[in-house]
Amino acid sequence: MPSPKPVPLELSDEERRVLTGWTRRRMTAQALALRSRIVLECAKDRSNSEIAEILGVSRETVRKWRARFVRDRLEGLTDEPRPGAPRTISDEQVERVITATLEQKPPRNDTHWSTRSMAAATDMSQSAISRIWRAFGLKPHLVQTWKLSTDPQFIEKVRDIVGLYLDPPTNALVLCVDEKSQMQALDRTAPILPIMPTTPARMTHDYVRHGTTSLFAALDLDSGSVIAEHHRRHRHQEFLRFLKTIDKAVPAELDLHLVCDNYGTHKTPEVKKWLLRHPRFQLHFTPTSGSWLNLVERWFAELTRRKLRRSAHRSVVELERDVRVWINEWNKDPKPFVWTKTADEILETLAAYCLRINDSGH
Numbered sequence: 001m002p003s004p005k006p007v008p009l010e011l012s013d014e015e016r017r018v019l020t021g022w023t024r025r026r027m028t029a030q031a032l033a034l035r036s037r038i039v040l041e042c043a044k045d046r047s048n049s050e051i052a053e054i055l056g057v058s059r060e061t062v063r064k065w066r067a068r069f070v071r072d073r074l075e076g077l078t079d080e081p082r083p084g085a086p087r088t089i090s091d092e093q094v095e096r097v098i099t100a101t102l103e104q105k106p107p108r109n110d111t112h113w114s115t116r117s118m119a120a121a122t123d124m125s126q127s128a129i130s131r132i133w134r135a136f137g138l139k140p141h142l143v144q145t146w147k148l149s150t151d152p153q154f155i156e157k158v159r160d161i162v163g164l165y166l167d168p169p170t171n172a173l174v175l176c177v178d179e180k181s182q183m184q185a186l187d188r189t190a191p192i193l194p195i196m197p198t199t200p201a202r203m204t205h206d207y208v209r210h211g212t213t214s215l216f217a218a219l220d221l222d223s224g225s226v227i228a229e230h231h232r233r234h235r236h237q238e239f240l241r242f243l244k245t246i247d248k249a250v251p252a253e254l255d256l257h258l259v260c261d262n263y264g265t266h267k268t269p270e271v272k273k274w275l276l277r278h279p280r281f282q283l284h285f286t287p288t289s290g291s292w293l294n295l296v297e298r299w300f301a302e303l304t305r306r307k308l309r310r311s312a313h314r315s316v317v318e319l320e321r322d323v324r325v326w327i328n329e330w331n332k333d334p335k336p337f338v339w340t341k342t343a344d345e346i347l348e349t350l351a352a353y354c355l356r357i358n359d360s361g362h
Contacts, residue, residue, distance in 0.1 A: 224336030
């Protein structure tokens, strides 16, 4: 017995435009996009079997949405309301919670609202408060810190350093230089327990300090390799020794552009005199409170995450030896950090942020 003839379907220009838009928009739900494709194929006078084969769905699915569209047009492609219990929280109650969260101070001189305090203030349950906060993306228990540079030459320094990153000078090496000071040799009060099935590695929260050291590091922007050495103190004398180490390590025919922060040891008269005697060195200073511009800070984060955070050392000598071994392994297969933001993009983002916090009403 032959299959029944499919219900004929014709589209208006507006319906075709809307359906085509639903299939192309990135934010459209996949289910709605598929239903729109089914209807568009139906409008080409194809059979349900042909459409099912083209779109990889069942023939029954094609039949269902063809009939739904013929009956209800565009509104028929959306999901019908599902049965369930009626709402017990009104829009007025939701508005009251949101307004109190954003504009009112919590009781008992607390610094922020909790689900308990808000539930007590609004005569609602904690679970209801949690659902409302989640729906509106409110997290009173969290706080983010921020710091804006007050450097009067902020824009010029950003453009200078980002220009080095995105368009390095020819016949020159760009090195990001900084010191990781006060690296502590910490030994746990009990041995670290290894990872096991269903159980992560475990360590005691307390530790014993065995002294500190400072790591001077210069990250090669191009290759990702690192020149590094340890010093027990953090003065201009140690910085000068590190500059001399860099001078010996880099071929004499290359100019050197060093990205440094505004730490006082980088600008002492002794350092300035040495730089005058070595003109191939050019220092580029990050803005005040702008250490995020120095890519070596990203490398320090890798060192901390992959080596320091979960290590135990009984002496400074042991710590320095362990870090040197890790750096040598890094330099065998270095990974450069690629800067992608232009100076204009950074400044536009900061300008938008400043505008947002200025108009916040707080």
